[in-house]
Amino acid sequence: MSVLIFIDTAEGHVKKASLEAICYGAKIAEQLGTSAEGIVLGTVKDDLAPFGKFGVKKIHHLNNELLDHLDAQVYTKVIADIAEKIVAKVIVFSNNVDGKAIAPRLSVRLKAGLVSGAVAMPDISNGFIVKKNVFSGKAFANISVNTDIKIIALNPNAYKTTAGEGTAEIVVVNIPIDPVKVKVTGVNKTSGEVPLTEAEIVVSAGRGMKGPENWGMIEELAKLLHAATACSRPVSDAHWRPHNEHVGQTGTAIAPSLYIAIGISGAIQHLAGVNRSKVIVVINKDPEAPFFKAADYGIVGDAFEVVPKMIEAVKKLKGV
Amino acid sequence: MKILVCISKTPDTTAKIAFTDNNTKFDSTGVQWIINPYDEWYSLVRAIELKESDASTVIQLVTVGSSETDPIIRKALALGGDEAIRVNTDSQDSFYIASQISEVAKQGGYDLIFTGKETIDYNGSSIGGMLAELLNLPYVSLATKFELSGNKAVVTREIDGGEEVCEVELPVVVSCQKGVAEQRIPNMRGIMSARAKPLKVVEPSGVNTLTAISSFELPPAKAGVKLVSPDNVEELIRLLKEEAKVI
Numbered sequence: 006m007s008v009l010i011f012i013d014t015a016e017g018h019v020k021k022a023s024l025e026a027i028c029y030g031a032k033i034a035e036q037l038g039t040s041a042e043g044i045v046l047g048t049v050k051d052d053l054a055p056f057g058k059f060g061v062k063k064i065h066h067l068n069n070e071l072l073d074h075l076d077a078q079v080y081t082k083v084i085a086d087i088a089e090k091i092v093a094k095v096i097v098f099s100n101n102v103d104g105k106a107i108a109p110r111l112s113v114r115l116k117a118g119l120v121s122g123a124v125a126m127p128d129i130s131n132g133f134i135v136k137k138n139v140f141s142g143k144a145f146a147n148i149s150v151n152t153d154i155k156i157i158a159l160n161p162n163a164y165k166t167t168a169g170e171g172t173a174e175i176v177v178v179n180i181p182i183d184p185v186k187v188k189v190t191g192v193n194k195t196s197g198e199v200p201l202t203e204a205e206i207v208v209s210a211g212r213g214m215k216g217p218e219n220w221g222m223i224e225e226l227a228k229l230l231h232a233a234t235a236c237s238r239p240v241s242d243a244h245w246r247p248h249n250e251h252v253g254q255t256g257t258a259i260a261p262s263l264y265i266a267i268g269i270s271g272a273i274q275h276l277a278g279v280n281r282s283k284v285i286v287v288i289n290k291d292p293e294a295p296f297f298k299a300a301d302y303g304i305v306g307d308a309f310e311v312v313p314k315m316i317e318a319v320k321k322l323k324g325v
Numbered sequence: 326m327k328i329l330v331c332i333s334k335t336p337d338t339t340a341k342i343a344f345t346d347n348n349t350k351f352d353s354t355g356v357q358w359i360i361n362p363y364d365e366w367y368s369l370v371r372a373i374e375l376k377e378s379d380a381s382t383v384i385q386l387v388t389v390g391s392s393e394t395d396p397i398i399r400k401a402l403a404l405g406g407d408e409a410i411r412v413n414t415d416s417q418d419s420f421y422i423a424s425q426i427s428e429v430a431k432q433g434g435y436d437l438i439f440t441g442k443e444t445i446d447y448n449g450s451s452i453g454g455m456l457a458e459l460l461n462l463p464y465v466s467l468a469t470k471f472e473l474s475g476n477k478a479v480v481t482r483e484i485d486g487g488e489e490v491c492e493v494e495l496p497v498v499v500s501c502q503k504g505v506a507e508q509r510i511p512n513m514r515g516i517m518s519a520r521a522k523p524l525k526v527v528e529p530s531g532v533n534t535l536t537a538i539s540s541f542e543l544p545p546a547k548a549g550v551k552l553v554s555p556d557n558v559e560e561l562i563r564l565l566k567e568e569a570k571v572i
């Protein structure tokens with residue numbers, strides 16, 4: 006028996022969200038008195054053995070360039086084979102783009118109950134119960150998994166990574182893979198930017214910015230803080246900003262350590278996707294803006310005056 | 326071309342989220358139900374656009390739910406689509422729902438199956454993937470753009486920090502999100518014609534669930550906002566550094 010963690014990579018590097026999945030899976034293995042093993046598919050640039058320090062004893066690596074792009078069907082088959090081989094009782098994914106594609110398929114294939122969007126460790130005192138986000142962050146549900154094998158897709162930024170000691174044994178896997186049917190013909194990376202769901206800090210702005218030409222200061226502040234940028238729905242609907250920046254109930258749900266909302270009113274649909282952020286800062290000229298009720302810190306003021314001052318203050322702090 | 330669009334009902338985005346029966350059930354008292362926005366704005370509208378560019382396209386809608394779901398499915402038909410199928414059962418876990426839809430899909434011989442990225446109530450993001458596995462079809466998730474090119478789908482999908490374009494032969498299951506299409510408002514003609522469109526009710530097949538909800542919780546309330554003067558922005562940055570320790 007063991008816990009299997011899907012370690013996913015982007016351009017050959019292990020994603021931050023996967024480190025969280027490893028630490029989470031290792032902790033579950035500890036709870037269950039068993040060991041945690043990882044699986045990596047495709048070619049990698051990182052040296053995998055050192056990832057043992059996050060708690061995986063072994064990493065199964067299928068070093069095949071046909072797996073460099075995701076075809077959930079092909080991935081599922083391979084992961085299922087390894088899971089069966091090592092008798093995995095719990096399988097952990099990050100609930101990111103790849104996890105969302107693969108975990109549901111694997112759930113069907115292994116007849117294993119899936120909890121996607123998990124935010125806490127399973128409670129194994131009476132069955133196997135995992136807490137997850139529901140109603141787009143407005144509530145939690147405790148889901149009881151009633152199958153022999155359990156699959157958990159952990160929300161990014163929901164579990165803290167901690168590094169200890171140890172190296173992982175790398176097991177080179179050589180099993181045939183099914184023909185890839187989803188063929189990737191082009192990649193458009195918004196390079197250098199921090200992926201929104203993984204970001205520790207997110208600087209977000211709304212209609213209060215008046216127009217796309219005023220985003221320079223938002224981007225500058227984000228850059229100084231190594232933050233990702235986000236926006237409210239009307240801003241992306243009006244094409245002031247790209248769709249992938251839209252956060253909220255009908256956009257991306259995020260849970261960074263720090264969310265800075267500038268010129269956003271704080272409508273219920275917006276709050277739903279961001280209220281799991283640890284610290285929320287609101288900059289709004291309207292003291293009655295609903296966002297202040299959900300905020301930890303706030304400034305009632307004009308963004309066009311406050312944001313440049315924030316940039317100066319951060320520069321001073323960072324000595325740049 | 327035959328398209329199946331999966332439709333789910335969800336509480337309105339402004340609905341009060343509360344629970345009953347010792348926090349084991351969602352309290353639907355006074356709740357307005359809507360079509361799950363991802364299903365309505367993206368999957369359904371894109372299917373309608375495909376039919377607009379090729380009139381021989383047939384669009385069928387499927388939903389899993391009791392008769393309470395009928396107004397939602399009629400509203401979807403008012404936007405477009407030729408007919409609807411409702412699997413007559415209270416929806417349970419994702420596996421149960423996906424299994425019911427897969428039974429419908431097996432009968433229909435669809436070239437394309439659309440789901441929304443997730444429902445805004447249970448946020449599972451699982452139906453599309455489960456359905457694809459049950460039907461042994463390829464799956465492209467989190468699409469932001471969808472085109473047809475002969476017997477192939479050309480789909481742009483989200484990846485971490487960007488997008489990628491992929492090609493896949495039909496039939497395929499695709500989950501849709503923003504970018505795929507733009508929200509439409511049903512018009513009077515659509516609403517009138519929806520009444521005459523067939524809504525077939527089928528009975529569920531016997532499937533076990535894999536998970537169950539044991540209870541719900543609401544998040545703890547925030548302690549209250551600490552306001553800083555706009556003339557003292559440095560103080561805010563100091564608080565974020567020294568008190569909140571987030572920068």
Ligand SMILES: Cc1cc2nc3c(=O)[nH]c(=O)nc-3n(C[C@H](O)[C@H](O)[C@H](O)COP(=O)(O)OP(=O)(O)OC[C@H]3O[C@@H](n4cnc5c(N)ncnc54)[C@H](O)[C@@H]3O)c2cc1C
Binds near residue numbers: 267270273278289338
């Ligand atoms: C079904 C449905 C789903 C939705 N999903 C989402 C979603 O996922 N995400 C989302 O964001 N919205 C969503 N919405 C829309 C939501 O209801 C709000 O309309 C939207 O969030 C408002 O965006 P905003 O705060 O940028 O704009 P507004 O509500 O117009 O607010 C602008 C704010 O900027 C402030 N402001 C103006 N000028 C300045 C200045 N110079 N300095 C500082 N502050 C200033 C104003 O005081 C105001 O509070 C949804 C709506 C519906 C009906």
